[in-house]
Amino acid sequence: WYGGGLLSADLWPLNNATVPVSPFVTSSQFENSGWGSVIDRYWLTSSGVAIHVDSESRLHVGINDAADQQHLCLHSFHEQARYRHEKPSLNYTVCVGLDLRAVHNVMLDQFMMKPRAMPPFEVVARPVWSTFGSMKNTFDQSALQCFVQEIIDHAYSKSLLIVEDGWQAANGGFGFDPERFEDASGMMQGIKESGFNVSLWVHPYFPISADGFQEIVAHEIAVRDSGGVNPGLTQWWNGPHSSLTSTRPVSGVIDLSANGQDWFRRRLEEFRSNYSVENFFFWGGEATTLPHEAQFSGKVYDPSEYTAMYSQFAEQLGSLNIISSAYHSQAYAGLVRLPTSPSTWEGLRSLIPKVLTLSILGYPFILPDSIGGAGWPIPPSEELYVRWMQLNTFFPVMHFSKFPHDFSPAVVEMARDLIALHANLVAPKISALAAESLLNSAPIIRPLWWRDKSPAAHAVQSEFLIGDDILVAPVLVEAAIVRDIYIPNGNWSDGANVHSGPKWIRNYSVQLNHIPHFL
Helix, strand or coil: CEEEECCCCCCCCCCCCCEEEEECCCCCCCCCCCCCCEEEEEEECCCCEEEEECCCCCCEEEEEECCEEEEEEEECCCCCCCCCCCCCCCCEEEEECCCHHHHHHHHHHHHCCCCCCCCCHHHHHCCEEECHHHHCCCCCHHHHHHHHHHHHHCCCCCCEEEECCCCECCCCCCCECCCCCCCHHHHHHHHHHCCCEEEEEECCEEECCCHHHHHHHHCCCECECCCCCCECCEECCCCCCCCCHHHCCEEEEECCCCCHHHHHHHHHHHHHHHHCCCEEEECCCCHHHCCCCCECCCCCCCCHHHHHHHHHHHHHCCCCCEECCEECCCCCCCEEECCCCCCCHHHHHCHHHHHHHHHHCCCCCEECCCCCCCCCCCCCCHHHHHHHHHHHHCCCCCEECCCHHHCCHHHHHHHHHHHHHHHHHHHHHHHHHHHHHHHHCCCCEECHHHCCCCHHHHHCCCCEEECCCEEECCCCCCCCCEEEEEEEEEEEECCCCEEEEEEEEEEEECCCCCCCEEC
């Protein structure tokens, strides 16, 4: 089985996952259960069977649940639902075909919208930089300016700067903290003049202590509680490793199903004008971050529809905006951010299953987590950073936060070589595939079964294709100097030898300065 969403287990395929039967809704990436921040009611199997569940069916899903071992189970329950619906039926479509790729193409055409546009080529060709992996949420004007200056002083290639959590006076406000950013307008103008396109982290939650909360209540544009009268409250964020709900701010949520969009758009446009900000990184928006049994002004069948409304709202404010959650949002023209990953080898190994899952769910324009991960539970080692950087080179966008020069001079040289490899080999291929994706929704990053029908290709989770003619087999294990590589059907050159597949290459040499890839 493949599809569904970004499970916390990050398995490809899903056969070995264990998910108790639970409501199928978008969930915060920092929850250890649920289907994740990007979902779709779509699954397919290696035997050429695919299933899509109607969006108006109340849906609960489990995999290998204690009561249903070795099965993907779909249910429509009244009990324990996160929402109310007058239609308890389970309506779904099953498609059977000759092979996995053929069935998938039919389902893409029938049930998923094509992207409306592709991101600018400069964002694909040159690295994106962000603050969180390097500075977390405790930076001020001086630290941000120094961060930007370090990128310039070391002559790193650059396109977009994402200023993440930590710039606001209060989470949910519309201004920089004046105590930490004494001249925010001048600072932002200077960053823009240095050659960066800037994207600021925003979200739809307003802590009860913030002015924004009083405004959305006064304008009657807050999501309401289960009674339908009072503003609903939720606790949603206090960093990626927070497990104590007592430390998370109690917040209201803006209702995007009706007039709330106009107010939110106006406030963000005012902010954009005041601070020379071109784009925003729209964080959150998952169903499980909403008040329990949330009530809306507009008709909402499923709380995940809030996630869809959030991505639609983000697209209205520009084509280079970023979202971190999605549901039925394949037409979205911006970047979809992968969930934050811990700086561990397990975190590195989780990336390919996540990217492949997003790809088959119809999201080709993926912004991976920053190289080296989020810097927790501990900062990445030099070896982990290098292997992460090598993998990131072959994703649609290179994403840095922690600097290469924080490590040895050899890492800086490797970074320059990999940035050049991405710009000269990967980016042109990504751009051509992006144009194809606009026409037929074909993924850019593809599983090996996209061109190889053998059973071995169905199970490989540590390799991927870019289109049909670049094979990437990164190193994902600590201290590895060899790895086994599956070569799909066809002839593949690594620059020294031509390998004819399908076959396994055993003990292929993978020294630290080398990432195996084949053309």
